[in-house]
Amino acid sequence: MxxxxxxxxxxxxxxxxxxxxxxxxxxxxxxxxxxxxxxxxxxxxxxxxxxxxxxxxxxxxxxxxxxxxxxxxxxxxxxxxxxxxxxxxxxxxxxxxxxxxxxxxxxxxxxxxxxxxxxxxxxxxxxxxxxxxxxxxxxxxxxxxxxxxxxxxxxxxxxxxxxxxxxxxxxxxxxxxxxxxQGRMNRTPTNNGERFKSLIQFIEANLSEKHTVDWAAKHLNLNPYHFCKMFKKLTGRTFIEYVNICRANEAERLLLESELSVTEIAGLIGCDNPNYFTRLFKQYKGMTPSQCRK
Structure with missing residues (x-):
């Protein structure tokens, strides 16, 4: 996929x-x-x-x-x-x-x-x-x-x-x-996704930056508690988990489609520590970056 x-x-x-x-x-x-x-x-x-x-x-x-x-x-x-x-x-x-x-x-x-x-x-x-x-x-x-x-x-x-x-x-x-x-079923269910689209697009386009719950909640004018609750309902993941999934997905794409080194890829997705990057990638992909590239 x-x-x-x-x-x-x-x-x-x-x-x-x-x-x-x-x-x-x-x-x-x-x-x-x-x-x-x-x-x-x-x-x-x-x-x-x-x-x-x-x-x-x-x-x-x-x-x-x-x-x-x-x-x-x-x-x-x-x-x-x-x-x-x-x-x-x-x-x-x-x-x-x-x-x-x-x-x-x-x-x-x-x-x-x-x-x-x-x-x-x-x-x-x-x-x-x-x-x-x-x-x-x-x-x-x-x-x-x-x-x-x-x-x-x-x-x-x-x-x-x-x-x-x-x-x-x-x-x-x-x-x-x-x-x-007859009004016995909701015609237009509440869709919270619209207000989150721009935030998620920004995160996926700027994975090298540090993304925190407080920053994201402020971006949508929500308090952190309600932001976390709405984000989990929308994506099935906590905010930090989702950011990490995005990083692992982008790293996988770069490993398969580029000749950049593992260290360079780690930096591009916001992981300055290569060892942490390897642990994160294995957590979400079930293999190390080197195994993925092979």
């Missing part, structure tokens, strides 16, 4: 006429608490389909524990990240798509009534629909079929996938939209 330097991910979808892509993510021999999805956000919608192993994903400051067969719906623009909760292989699909995928239905009144509210952000699907309605699991076969179509890429597979995804959204809308329209 690679870690981009930017918090905002510009999702690369080659087929602009049919903007959907399915990413097959694997993490072999994962350790409990190992990062399996870097913290990021993007303007596309995303569906996470857990296939192997167990994990916990933090989406809009809420944790969701998942195992094989579980599905999460990530709203566009939401900060999200994930960690393994098992020892062994972890695998999941990330189905990423743009609301323009259904532009040809825009004049359809039934589409406008049932699906468009979710595409335009006027309503939100539950992140984990089966928590509220277990019967929704019956609809997930459509995602398995879409993944098979994407992998095989038979003629016209794009149309099949679009049809399957649209059918899934319609089934979910049939289940949840009436409750949302």
């Amino acid at each position: 690679s870690y981009p330097k930017e918090l905002r991910e510009i999702t690369d979808i080659a087929d602009k006429d049919h903007p959907i892509h399915i990413f097959y993510n694997t993490c072999d021999n994962a350790r409990p608490d190992q990062n399996i999805l870097y913290l990021h956000w993007h303007e596309h919608f995303e569906i996470i389909v857990m296939q192997k192993g167990t994990g916990i994903f933090h989406i809009d400051s809420q944790p969701y524990e998942v195992g094989p067969g579980d599905v999460l719906f990530v709203p566009a623009g939401s900060l999200h990240t994930g960690y393994s909760t098992c020892s062994g292989d972890v695998a999941y699909l990330a189905i990423v798509w743009s609301n323009s995928l259904f532009q040809h239905w825009i004049q359809d009144s039934v589409h406008s009534r049932f699906v468009l509210p979710y595409l335009e952000g006027r309503a939100r699907l539950p992140v984990m629909p089966t928590q509220l309605e277990p019967a929704c699991a019956d609809y997930y076969r459509l995602l398995d079929q879409a993944a098979s179509e994407f992998k095989a890429k038979q003629p016209g597979y794009q149309l099949v996938i679009i049809s399957q995804l649209h059918t899934l959204l319609t089934y979910l809308s049939r289940t949840f939209l009436p409750q949302q329209q």
Whole structure:
């Protein structure tokens, strides 16, 4: 798994006429608490389909524990990240798509009534629909079929996938939209991620600097206690743990993509003591910097 330097991910979808892509993510021999999805956000919608192993994903400051067969719906623009909760292989699909995928239905009144509210952000699907309605699991076969179509890429597979995804959204809308329209479900959950995005972007772009809880809390006009509580809910990590994870991820990238020495890399990520850098890197990556480079 690679870690981009930017918090905002510009999702690369080659087929602009049919903007959907399915990413097959694997993490072999994962350790409990190992990062399996870097913290990021993007303007596309995303569906996470857990296939192997167990994990916990933090989406809009809420944790969701998942195992094989579980599905999460990530709203566009939401900060999200994930960690393994098992020892062994972890695998999941990330189905990423743009609301323009259904532009040809825009004049359809039934589409406008049932699906468009979710595409335009006027309503939100539950992140984990089966928590509220277990019967929704019956609809997930459509995602398995879409993944098979994407992998095989038979003629016209794009149309099949679009049809399957649209059918899934319609089934979910049939289940949840009436409750949302009657005010029995929150349409727009509180999203604390927006105010943290600039802070996290600054940290990831300036890892050589010293980042403290007091400085970060002041940056957001929060007292340290409330800052730490909100940050942990958003990322699943304490502030110091998150900074160290970012440093370990950037060090891994530099070890694999550059010819800089271990000492030089340690300095670039804010670790002046090479021995401390080695201990930190092994804590989060399960190996020493030298072993990673080899």
